[in-house]
Amino acid sequence: AQRVTQPEKLLSVFKGAPVELKCNYSYSGSPELFWYVQYSRQRLQLLLRHISRESIKGFTADLNKGETSFHLKKPFAQEEDSAMYYCALSPPWGAQGAQKLVFGQGTRLTINP
Amino acid sequence: DSGVTQTPKHLITATGQRVTLRCSPRSGDLSVYWYQQSLDQGLQFLIHYYNGEERAKGNILERFSAQQFPDLHSELNLSSLELGDSALYFCASSFAPWGETQYFGPGTRLLVL
Numbered sequence: 001a002q003r004v005t006q007p008e009k010l011l012s013v014f015k016g017a018p019v020e021l022k023c024n025y026s027y028s029g030s031p032e033l034f035w036y037v038q039y040s041r042q043r044l045q046l047l048l049r050h051i052s053r054e055s056i057k058g059f060t061a062d063l064n065k066g067e068t069s070f071h072l073k074k075p076f077a078q079e080e081d082s083a084m085y086y087c088a089l090s091p092p093w094g095a096q097g098a099q100k101l102v103f104g105q106g107t108r109l110t111i112n113p
Numbered sequence: 114d115s116g117v118t119q120t121p122k123h124l125i126t127a128t129g130q131r132v133t134l135r136c137s138p139r140s141g142d143l144s145v146y147w148y149q150q151s152l153d154q155g156l157q158f159l160i161h162y163y164n165g166e167e168r169a170k171g172n173i174l175e176r177f178s179a180q181q182f183p184d185l186h187s188e189l190n191l192s193s194l195e196l197g198d199s200a201l202y203f204c205a206s207s208f209a210p211w212g213e214t215q216y217f218g219p220g221t222r223l224l225v226l
Contacts, residue, residue, distance in 0.1 A: 099161040
């Protein structure tokens with residue numbers, strides 16, 4: 001079964017504090033993994049994908065295949081990071097279902113001043 | 114705007130009715146994906162078209178259908194609407210049929226009364 005679990009519906013931290021948004025996945029193989037962000041009244045946008053290993057807006061995500069996790073981290077939170085964050089997986093190139101994204105339920109991150 | 118566009122932004126209709134949601138992909142993208150976002154189910158993949166051809170189906174009800182036209186825009190038709198169909202419907206696009214970042218539109222908010 002393909003599943004993405006984000007255990008925290010809501011997460012609140014103070015500005016300047018470290019942030020970690022948890023994501024666990026279930027897939028028998030090596031999926032593509034993504035983090036999407038949705039700022040208030042805006043569309044879903046890609047924040048990062050594990051294959052590119054980029055750091056966007058100070059966020060990084062480490063893939064842990066043993067724990068099947070892809071947690072999103074930022075060392076110092078900023079107020080503009082307040083948004084809804086979605087973790088998603090896609091089966092790899094050529095695998096069945098590779099066309100679709102399977103999303104977690106999302107975590108609403110609030111950064112307090 | 115060369116991004117993904119969706120019309121209408123909002124739609125209010127009654128049970129039993131039929132509506133059509135429209136999506137125009139980013140310039141150059143051949144793939145269109147439809148997703149439904151509801152409070153209880155989260156973001157769920159509905160269907161994928163690539164260059165006019167249906168490529169994958171997800172949790173799409175039989176009352177729902179879609180197509181992609183020669184100019185690559187896509188329409189999602191929802192018929193015999195029920196209260197539970199109230200949701201945000203997103204369209205996304207990408208160039209290739211799989212393995213690529215999907216770019217999302219702003220969504221159409223459907224309310225069935």
